Amino acid sequence: MKIKVDRKVCAGHALCAAKAPDVYTLDDDGYCNSDGQTVPAGKDEQARFGAAYCPERAITLFDESGKEVR
Numbered sequence: 001m002k003i004k005v006d007r008k009v010c011a012g013h014a015l016c017a018a019k020a021p022d023v024y025t026l027d028d029d030g031y032c033n034s035d036g037q038t039v040p041a042g043k044d045e046q047a048r049f050g051a052a053y054c055p056e057r058a059i060t061l062f063d064e065s066g067k068e069v070r
């Protein structure tokens, strides 16, 4: 599963990393810097959970075929 983060939309709430610390990381200013990364094996559910908590809906997840999964 691949992570797309719209950096123009991300407002630095840091909820993604708080709810899914194995999946999302933040830069020094508290903005999500996981754009383009692959979800670690076995962490798909955590990735969805963290994305769902993003108040800005800045995170989109894609499967291996490039299909949006949320």
Ligand code: SF4
Residues within 6 Å of the ligand: 005, 009, 010, 011, 012, 013, 014, 015, 016, 017, 030, 031, 032, 053, 054, 055, 056, 057, 058, 059
């Ligand atoms: S929860 Fe959303 S707005 Fe907040 S840092 Fe994560 S991606 Fe950005």
